[in-house]
Amino acid sequence: MYKCRVPRSHTLQIDLAANVPVYEQIANGLRAELVAGHFGPGDRLPTVRALAIDLGVHHNTVAQAYRQLAHEGWLELKRHRGAVVQERRHLPSRPDIPEKFTRPLRELLAKALADGLSRKLLIGELMDSVRRLQEGGL
Amino acid sequence: MYKCRVPRSHTLQIDLAANVPVYEQIANGLRAELVAGHFGPGDRLPTVRALAIDLGVHHNTVAQAYRQLAHEGWLELKRHRGAVVQERRHLPSRPDIPEKFTRPLRELLAKALADGLSRKLLIGELMDSVRRLQEGGL
DNA sequence: GGCATTTGTACACCGTAGATAGACAAACTG
DNA sequence: CAGTTTGTCTATCTACGGTGTACAAATGCC
Numbered sequence: 419m420y421k422c423r424v425p426r427s428h429t430l431q432i433d434l435a436a437n438v439p440v441y442e443q444i445a446n447g448l449r450a451e452l453v454a455g456h457f458g459p460g461d462r463l464p465t466v467r468a469l470a471i472d473l474g475v476h477h478n479t480v481a482q483a484y485r486q487l488a489h490e491g492w493l494e495l496k497r498h499r500g501a502v503v504q505e506r507r508h509l510p511s512r513p514d515i516p517e518k519f520t521r522p523l524r525e526l527l528a529k530a531l532a533d534g535l536s537r538k539l540l541i542g543e544l545m546d547s548v549r550r551l552q553e554g555g556l
Numbered sequence: 557m558y559k560c561r562v563p564r565s566h567t568l569q570i571d572l573a574a575n576v577p578v579y580e581q582i583a584n585g586l587r588a589e590l591v592a593g594h595f596g597p598g599d600r601l602p603t604v605r606a607l608a609i610d611l612g613v614h615h616n617t618v619a620q621a622y623r624q625l626a627h628e629g630w631l632e633l634k635r636h637r638g639a640v641v642q643e644r645r646h647l648p649s650r651p652d653i654p655e656k657f658t659r660p661l662r663e664l665l666a667k668a669l670a671d672g673l674s675r676k677l678l679i680g681e682l683m684d685s686v687r688r689l690q691e692g693g694l
Numbered sequence: 695g696g697c698a699t700t701t702g703t704a705c706a707c708c709g710t711a712g713a714t715a716g717a718c719a720a721a722c723t724g
Numbered sequence: 725c726a727g728t729t730t731g732t733c734t735a736t737c738t739a740c741g742g743t744g745t746a747c748a749a750a751t752g753c754c
Contacts, residue, residue, distance in 0.1 A: 431659075437580070437740090439712060450666040465730060476714050481731065490670060498721045498730050509672030519668045520681055521569075526664065527685060527694060528588040530657045532628060534647030537689045543658055544686050547665060551675045551682075556665060575711090577741060603701060614743050619702065636701050636750040 432473050440475055444483035452492050452503065454556035463493070463501040570611050578613055582621035590630050590641065592694035601631065601639040 430447040432440055451457060463469070466484060470477035488495045494502045512518070530540055550556055568585040570578055589595060601607070604622060608615040622639050625631045631639045650656070668678055688694055 437577070439575070441712075442575070446663040446667070449670055450663050453666040453669045466732095467730070477731085478715085478733095479713060482712090484731090492670075495731075497719085497732080500730080509670075512672055515673060515677065515681065518671055519664065519673060519678065522664055523661075523681065523685060524694060525584040525588050526657065526660055527689070528584070528591040531591045531694070532587055532630075532647075533656055534650055535653060535657060537692070539653065540657065541686050541689050543653065543661065544682050544689075547661060548679050548682050548686075551665070551679050554675070556662060556669070579741075604703095605701075615702085616704095616744090617742060620741090622702090633702070634750095635703080635748085638701080 430473070432475065440473075441479050441482040441486070444469075444473070444480060445486045448483065448487060449490075449492065450556065452487070452506075455554075457503045459503055459505040461503045463503065465500055568611070570613065578611075579617050579620040579624070582607075582611070582618060583624045586621065586625060587628075587630065588694065590625075590644075595641045597641055597643040599641040601641065603638055 429451070430444070432443050434440065436443065448463070457463070463484070464472070466480040467477040470480045473480070484493060484495060484501050487493045488501070491506050492504060494504050496502070527540060531537070567589070568582070570581050572578065574581065586601070595601070601622070602610070604618040605615040608618045611618070622631060622633060626633045626639070629644050630642060632642050633639055665678060669675070
């Protein structure tokens with residue numbers, strides 16, 4: 419019995435056609451959930467196989483995502499114990515903001531504008547994010 | 557003689573170690589410049605070989621980036637005419653905001669937070685972007 | 695006008711990474 | 725104690741990114 423508020427395909431979506439690896443899509447999606455606090459320390463994520471079936475990929479692919487998150491300190495992976503969410507100490511802030519955030523954000527905005535999304539709409543989305551951040555969420 | 561305000565390695569940076577393809581990094585960087593209006597219609601970008609040398613990659617890699625941008629309607633690629641910036645009609649806005657923007661933004665923020673960047677700092681960056689967007693820039 | 699240079703393209707090649715398949719060892723369940 | 729569950733390991737296959745190289749055509753210089 420594990421507590422699994424994990425996204426079935428609704429919140430965690432995989433795009434096999436995307437040029438970003440599936441295991442990284444999974445890790446990114448789960449990391450977002452973790453950062454948002456949707457999981458607390460001690461919570462257990464689904465087994466690699468269960469999630470793999472849900473997503474329609476191989477369990478090794480999910481395992482790779484789990485391993486990456488474990489390596490980042492989000493999960494503890496014990497055999498047959500499943501993936502347990504860990505308390506994660508806050509890292510000291512790094513000064514490489516431009517590379518880690520500003521540039522990707524800029525490129526993301528450029529892509530969105532190029533896709534025809536309006537400035538007004540993007541501003542709205544950004545402001546929503548700001549609000550969520552201010553409230554301690556994501 | 558081409559008008560080339562193109563980034564030497566300062567504004568257009570390539571990370572060979574990144575897991576995102578170099579040709580896509582180039583395309584993303586140039587698209588950001590184009591969206592920002594740093595190039596006008598008729599301007600000519602550097603030749604594939606010139607930019608390739610600047611970036612330290614093969615000219616075919618740059619050519620692939622140029623082709624992608626041309627396919628998106630940003631550039632016109634004529635043999636021996638170089639890459640000419642085109643007037644680009646605005647596409648009709650698509651309704652798939654979450655997939656194209658919200659989700660990637662959310663994951664980017666999650667990654668930044670996971671890296672130890674503070675909420676306050678991220679909020680500042682987001683607000684900067686909002687301001688730039690409001691001013692018609694990027 | 696002719697010729698070397700420039701320039702984008704096409705094609706083949708190689709290395710690597712992503713995804714899968716299948717087997718394995720250990721813990722849990724009854 | 726036997727069967728099931730579960731994460732891991734190893735091997736294999738495929739696709740893609742990046743490079744090397746040759747090519748065709750337009751440009752520029754004399």
